[in-house]
Amino acid sequence: MNVNTLLESGFLMLDGGMGTMLQAGGLEMGGIPEMLNFTHPELIQSIHRTYIDAGSDVVYTNTFGANRLKMAKTGKSVQEIISAAIQNARAAAGEKTLVALDIGPIGQLLEPTGTLKFEEAYDIFREQIEAGKDADLYIFETMTDLLEVRAGVLAAKECGDKPIFVTMSFEENGRTFTGCEISAMALTLEGLGVDAIGVNCSLGPEELVPIVQELCRWTTLPVIVKPNAGLPDPVTGRHEFAPERFGACMKPFAEMGAVIFGGCCGTTPDHIRAAAQQLSVMQPVKRSVSVPAAVCSANRTVVIDMPKIIGERINPTGKKRFKQALVEHDIDYILNQAIVQVQAGADILDVNVGLPDIDEAEMMQSAVKAIQGITDVPLQLDTTKPDALEAGLRIYNGKPIVNSVNGEEESLSTVLPLVKKYGAAVVGLTLDKNGIPKTAEGRFEIAKRILDRALALGIRREDVYIDCLTLTASAEQEGVTETLSALTRVKQELGLRTVLGVSNISFGLPNRELVTRTFLTMALHAGLDLPIINPNTESMTGAVRAYRLLANFDKNAVDFIAHYGNETPAAPAAAKTDMTLGNAISAGLKSEAAQLTAQLLETTPAMEIVNSHLIPALDKAGAEFEAGKLFLPQLISAASAAQSAFEVIRTKLCESGAESVSSGTVVIATVKGDIHDIGKNIVKVLLENYGYKVIDLGKDVDCEAVAQTAAEHGAPLVGLSALMTTTLPSMEETIRLVKASCPDCKIMVGGAVLTADYAEKIGADFYAKDAKGAVDIARSVIS
Amino acid sequence: MIRLDSIDRRQALRYAGMRGDADTAISALAETCEKRLLSVISPRYIHRVYPLEFCENGIACKGSHLLLTGADIAAHLQGCSHAVLFCATLSQAADRAVRMAQAEDLTAGLLTDALASAAIEQVCDLAEAEILAGLPDFHATWRFSPGYGDLPLSLQGEFLDALDAQRKIGVCVSDSGLLLPRKSVTAIIGLSEKPIERHRKGCAACNLMNTCPYRAKGAHCK
Structure with a gap:
């Protein structure tokens, strides 16, 4: 007996609440x-037995929390607990009932x-899966974090061989506690190849109706419904639905096409019996679903049903400042590129962090994790290295786009299996070992070849996006229309979504923006779905918005008016003769500070700007802060404005190939176990303002990592932050390790629970009472 | 369950280190951050009333595995027959909002974090009022949280388990006793059938007593 045989024969009945029965x-x-x-094995077995008697085809083992973290204090191993639980379920199950x-x-x-x-999450699940090899299937339930589910499903796929069911818990707003959308769950998990998905817990059956309805729209997989017995009474915590009412509630779910049923909190064998009875008079409904072309993060789904913008700026090609950021592992720089593009209107962000001499796989993971931490837009992983691609795919939360595969055999056979395994969408470039075909016909043929290979591997047609490749108009003028004809054919004849990087078109021509924008408009009209552009160029983003309006996608011009409806004609730039760089910094005006710095750079050497304008302005702000005339938010505003001025200088120095001058290196970190990092980040910005090279290790940093980094860079100063009494021991341990590996390195510490006395007691050299204090210490240590 | 329409910006600015009135730029930024934060958070809370049993080694919440230890909680719950255990959270969206704001602008990050701290306090006040309105026969103490005085942070795990808080509202505890999502609070309200002196929460119970910048200037945080 297996799941598929059971499903073919009709509805599948799971069990009801285990916790309810135990309580x-x-x-x-x-x-x-x-x-x-x-x-109490006999108690557990008897609960399983009563569910089987009530009609359950599948019983869940009593192992909801049987992972190494939760079981640590029991004295039993995960293997022992899971084996015992499976034995109990088997003892009750007999031949006909499956054990999950x-x-x-x-x-x-x-x-x-x-x-x-x-x-770590993957490894925790791996241990459970391996301990549960005697079960008939695996069920991940009551999940709220899609990333955690992905870790579990990958562990089950890679270390087990049984069918996988996943149910998540949604709130009435259609999201889980972590904000995961129903569509994102479905797109991601169907992509990963699980066997059935659905919902359990959190709500009663009546509240789940719209949620299951939405889920049915987004998946072709069998849908599971395992609700609570109504909402809990806020005082007693008891669930209110009697078995008959619960049973009747199964009807609408079966009518929408759900085929697997059960009960969660508050349900008993009587509830399951009533549900089975209700379903016994119904037939499973065959659903016909066509899931649209879409990509997602856990919290946002982007449907490719009209042109959507892919932002191209996270890419070091031709950008010295970006390359420097990659070499220095400056994630903040990349995050800033992400935020700016999203605010400008990007729907998806391309992420290319490739550079010779860096560990691209590690960089891809760091970048994807960090970008997903601060924005919801889906990502397009852009790399030519299979290891970097897999590294990104593994930890990506949602369903990304892979950029790219091409018509060459080696590319097809390495990239497409990864796309399939991780359930991504893929960009197919219409080139092969012979290069880019000159004609539309040649490119169309390659597109077809890529599509056939993708389909053969089980990748959906909707997940293949074809790039017909833009050639430079100044070099191959006649090729422009070939690209557009190929694009139209791919779209119309193969029914595929199309993607195109347009910026190349204008290379070598004057007024590039005009040429690029015009080409973009032509391509959109030819059927382009995913323009890859610089969204920060307003005319480009504007062209896409205008096209959406004119092509009748943006109904009633709602989106267009939202963006431009309140726009007043730009006034001529006010003469800001009275504004100095110093004033701009004091007032915390970031863009003005950057503009004024750019102007000054035309006439003044960079170091003079730093020494005569920036540092005095910062000193003044610092002195006013100490005197109690300026407060922390204002000090940070000034520091941030100075930072934007420094960024202009840094970019300029980078482009001119000059070495950036550093006053010395400071390693900073929020200690192990602590995740409060605002204080540490403030210190970082202030130190950078004063010209120090800051290596920011982030938060929850291993004690050894701090010592190792300090030694590696020969840093004269380390700064440590902790905000909780419980993490002071790891601060003390970090100090011990740093002192052992670099005896000359000085250590400053700060954080709300610290005092000067305590800092001394744990071996720190300095106590920084605030960010200004940290700068003063740095200046005294590194002269 | 609980809707916040506004956040106490004045309090938030104090948390962020402002003294006196904020200038217009900071005020405007705080207002923007407040709007963004309110648009993404989904405040939730969960509570349960437990009968108390005063034992030699602490106060047991009967029907759970939670044992409240230390002299301060004993004093706090003196004369109480029951206690409300409750846990409130702004949800992970608040953590995310702080991260996003920080990546964009550090001042916005600082203000968003401070606004979230003010918001969770407001959520706790509203939750407390709602809970106590459902318990008209009891007199209540103020809210006491693990980490105050000598009530250890190490019991956060059992506290959350006694409420099934992870499953019901998505709150976990890290190895270092930190509640996650970060803007989450656990608290105990003592209940007594007889009138009790409702002490005000004072500095003695606060673990920042020795480093408090307000106290250094002879002031208080509330």
Whole structure:
């Protein structure tokens, strides 16, 4: 007997609440139910048996929390607990009932909100899957974090061989606690190749109706519904639905096409019996679903049903400043590029962090994690290296685009299997070992070849986007229309979405913006779905918005008016003769500070700007802060304005090939176990303003990593931050390790719970009472 | 469950280090950050009333595994027969909003973080009022949280388990005793059938007493 055979024969009935039955049997809140597998096997077996008698085809093992973190204090291993639980289920199941290995959330939040790393989560699930090899299927339930689910599903796929079911818990707003959307769950998990998906817990069956309806629109997989017995009474915590009412509630779900049923909190064998009875008079409904072309992050789905903008700026090609940021592992620089593009109107961001001499796979993971931590827009992973691509795909939260595969055999056979395994969409470039065909026909043929290979691997047609490649008009003028004809044919004859980087078109011509924008408009009219552009160029983003309006996508011009409706004609730039760089910094005006710096750079050497304008302005702000005339938010505003001025100088120095001058290196970190990083980030900006090279290790940093980095860079000063009493021991340990590996390195510490006395006690050289204090210390240590 | 229409910006600016009135630029930025934060957070709370049993080694919440230890919580719950355990959170969206604001502008990050701190306090006040309105027969103490006085942070895990808080509202605790999402609060309100003296929360119970910048100037945070 297996799941598929059972599903072919009709509805599949899961079991009801285990916790509910155990609490009825006297389990206290906060007790460890998994231990009952050893202490009361007969109780567990009898619960399974009553569910089977009530009609369950599948019973869940009593292993909801049986992971190494939650079981640490039981004295039992994960293997022992899961084996015992499976034995109990088997003892009750007999021949006809399947045993599902039940896996609940780990109980710790993943990065970036929490401290659990994706790889650790994977390993925790791997251990459970391996311990549960005797089960008939794996069920991940009550999940709220899509990234955590991805870790579990990958572990189950790579280390197990049983069907995988996943149910997540949604709130009435159609999102989980972490903000995961229903569509994102469906797109991501169907892409990963799980066997059935659905919902459990959180709501009662009536509240789940619209949620299941939405889910049915987004997946072709069998849909699971395992609701609570109504909403809990706020005072008693009891669920209110009687079995008959619960059973009747299954009807609308079956009518929408759900085929797998069960109960969660508050449900008993009587509820399951009533549900089975309701379903016994119904037939499964065959759903016909066509899931649209779409990509997503956990929190946002982007449907490719009209032109959507892919932002191209996260790419070092031709940008010296970007290359420098990559070499220095300056993630903040990349994040800034992400934020600016999203604000300018990008729907998707291309991420290319390739550079010879860096570990691109590591950089891709760091960049993807960091960008997904601060924005919801889906990403396009852009690399030529398969290891970097897989590194990015592995930890990407949602369904990304892979950029790219081409018609060459080597590319097809390495990239497409990764696209399939991780459930991504893919950009196919119409070139092969012979280069880019001159004619539209040649490119169309390659597109077809790529599509055929993708389909053969089980990649959906909707997930293949073809790039017919833009050639430079100044060099191959006759090729412009070939690109557009190929694009139209791919769209019309193959029914595929199209993608195109347009900026190349104008290379070598004057008034590039005009040429590029005109070509963009032509391409949109020819059927372009995904223009890859610089969204920060307003005329380009504007052209896409105008096209959406004119092509009748933007109904009633709602989006267009939202962007331009309040626009007043730009007034001629006010003469700002009275504004100095110093004033701009004092007032915290970032863009003015940057503009004035750019103007000054035309006539003044960079170092003179730093020494005569920036540093005095910062000193003044610092002195006023100390005197209590200026407060922290104002000090930071001034520092941020100075930072934007420095960025202009840094870019200029980079472009001219000059070495940037550093006053010395400072390594900073928020200590292990602590994730409060605002204070540390403020210190970073101020130190950078004063010309120090700051190596920011981030938050929750391993004690050894700080010592190692300080030694590696021969840093004369290390700054450590902690905000909690519970993390002071790891600060002390870090100090010990730094002192052991670099005896000459000075250490300053800061954070709300620290005092000068305590800093001395744990071996720090300095106590920084605030960010200004940290700069003063740096100046005294590094002269 | 709980809707916030506005955040106490004055309090938030104080948390962010402003003294006196903020200038117009900072005020305007705070207002923008407030709007953004309010548009993304989904405040939630969960509570449960437990009968108390005063034992030799602490106060047991009967029907759970939670044992409240230390002299301060004993004093706080003196005369109480029951206690409300509750946990409130702004959800992960608040953590995300702070990260996004920081990546864009550090001042906005600082202000968003401070606004979120003010917001969770407001959520706790509203939750407390709602909970106590449902318990008209009891007299209540003020809210006491793990980490105050000598009530250890290490019992956050069992506290959350006694409420099934991870499953019900998505709140976890890290190894270092930190509640996550970050803007989350656990608290205990003592309940008594007889009138009790409702002490004000004072500095003695606060673990920042020795480093408090307000106290250094002879002032208070509330």
